[in-house]
Amino acid sequence: MIHFVGAGSGAPDLITVRGAKLLKEADVIIYAGSLVNPQLLDYKREGCRVYNSARMTLEEVLDVMMDAEKKGLVTVRLHTGDPCLYGAIREQMDVLDEKSISYDYTPGVSAFCGAASALNLEYTLPDVSQSVIITRMEGRTPVPEKESIQSFAAHHATMVIFLSTGMLEELSRRLIEGGYTADTPAAIVYKATWPDEKAYLCTVGTLAETAEKNNITKTALMIVGDIVTHSHYDRSRLYDPGFSTEFRQGTDQP
CATH class of the missing domain: 3.40.1010.10 (Tetrapyrrole methylase, N-terminal domain)
Structure with a gap:
């Protein structure tokens, strides 16, 4: 077996x-x-x-x-x-x-889950992002043309980008070309959940600068989107006292 x-x-x-x-x-x-x-x-x-x-x-x-x-x-x-x-x-x-x-x-715990724990992030915040795009830049191994960074960036969803630490200048360029602004919140997480884990907040425009400043050259993933700063989001309806569920009667119901 x-x-x-x-x-x-x-x-x-x-x-x-x-x-x-x-x-x-x-x-x-x-x-x-x-x-x-x-x-x-x-x-x-x-x-x-x-x-x-x-x-x-x-x-x-x-x-x-x-x-x-x-x-x-x-x-x-x-x-x-x-x-x-x-x-x-x-x-x-x-x-x-x-x-x-x-x-x-x-199955196991993916690094994208470990990276969220490093920053205490929730990838899916109400009225901010309800979708997570997991992808990578093409390097020696290509990606399908329909899955370009630019095409995914156009959705403005949360993006988690693997296997791309050595191409951050190009990654920033493509993210901006796809629709993100240079000041869109971003983060770099190195070796998530390892003893030498490192996590840095930055922006789409400063990904390469942040990695260079902190000597990050591999074994990291990038997170892009407004959920990184989680400064403005709607409260979850699930735990709202006015919202009825199968298990609880909300105060907004007769």
Whole structure:
């Protein structure tokens, strides 16, 4: 059996209870060593074989999985955050499907959740933003043309931008071209929930300047939108005494 497990955003105690249990039971762990906190390997049992996929190709990862399956071993494929975001899990699962090898998937806490906790943010504030766009700049790996930063910026929704720390001048230019103003609130969160986490408030126009000033060159994500400053928003109707729900009669009802 192969278990895909989300490691969480960084702090070792933010892995799920299920994920920690699977790590303790694993005979083989293949972990994304460039991003996963190595302290999570403290969960492993004695005799567990550990592989760092940062040094491996897809084919090499799959070879380790196949070898473990032949020997009747339990494998945990440990990905950073929640592997449904930029985790490259589908290409692994497709091969396992072709070979009729069983697997399952345990979600984890994504870095975009960890970044919100670093700044005590709510991404969806009434009358400010009710949508979150998670995306990235194209680098050596392209993105579909219809998903350009400019096209997403036109919505003025909350944006969380992964994998783009080295392209912040271009990111600012595209955000402004798409419709944000240079003084739109923004933030940079470095290594969310790790012990060396850093979080900086800035604007769309000062993203690159803020990163350079604080020596942030990688392992960060950017948050863009008025929710960053959360200075003006409407109260939630859910807890308004005048609003009726299935569970409570509001004072505005006869």
